[in-house]
Amino acid sequence: MVVAMRAAVREDEATSLVEESYRALKDAIRRNQLLPGYQASEQEIADQLGVSRTPVHEAVIRLQQEGLVQVLPRRGVRICPISPDDIREIYNVVIALEAMAAELLAGMDAKTRAPVLADLTAHTAEMERALKADELDQWATADDAFHASLIAGCGNGRIARLGTTMSDQLHRARIATLRMRPKPKKSAVEHRAILAAIKSGDAEAAHASARAHRVRSRDELLPLLAKHGLSHL
Template structure:
């Protein structure tokens, strides 16, 4: 029997109510591996840990099942889905195309105020690597890529990329110490930033595509895919 895992405190109340709070808390625990692949729990236990009734927890579980992060087990509870190389490869294919398009669009806008945040995220990546803190590196790397798509000016693209980025984030965290140290990422991020700042859309697209393709290949190899 798996030991109980303490979930983080639910986030501050949001307009979407308790379902949104339960969803965000559960999702955060899955993405940072507090609830690792294969872990089994129950909705009553989750509700108890979050201080909620089962109704919003059940809705959140169903939403995360639809996104591929959880699986409801009849009469047994809930299991965190494994990280499947085949599905992850497909997700990366979509994400690479979307991020490359986002970089191209962002270059056309010369960053439009987004570059400062992306530079700060890349500096955090470098600092985490220097401290050999791979959890902080994974978080900063994820922040860099999310800022890229969120700032591109295309909310539809950003929304589509978000789900794929969630799966990439979980895989990145799970393999951070199973693959070569990501020392090339900081320089590759820098090339993306330079191309965007210069307004070179083609270079920004290609630098982003190469970076994500290289990094995803390493992650998939670490997962045996």
């Protein structure tokens, strides 16, 4: 019994280290702290994170499945570049997923969708506050949280899982171009339109509003990647 308990504790600790390594590495990639194209050995990454190589190896396997890194035999790990063509394809998937997520939310009964609406409203309010204070990084965090809550709260697990993966890949390009764009004044306004449609139970309007929002974002970002020579992203 004691041996089994100790083994369980060790297994829990190992699982925790893998999860922490995964989250730390994923966050560094999403924030472009590890830039697209960056290459290093698993041991070098482990040294940067202050952990052993084993949890990093497990984390890298998960991140490769999500399309964020590439394992190169005998050459280490490479942070996946994202070309403008990749961004266009990712946006097209995200547009479809988030439009359907908004439609599904609008179709829920008011009591079921109320907690999700509360989260979406809070994230939008934080975006407005951050933009007013010219805190673009905080604005980006709140904007990302809005979209994450939208797909997580739609009641469709497959949309949530695929949407999260796509958003992680897209986030790097959005962060890289954040200060190249005009101040993002339209986003919160468009979020308010999505919220109004969901709250009123108008599934068609919710779908259309969410789709139009991401289409505008795509059409704004792609020319910036070309103009500023960010094809390595």
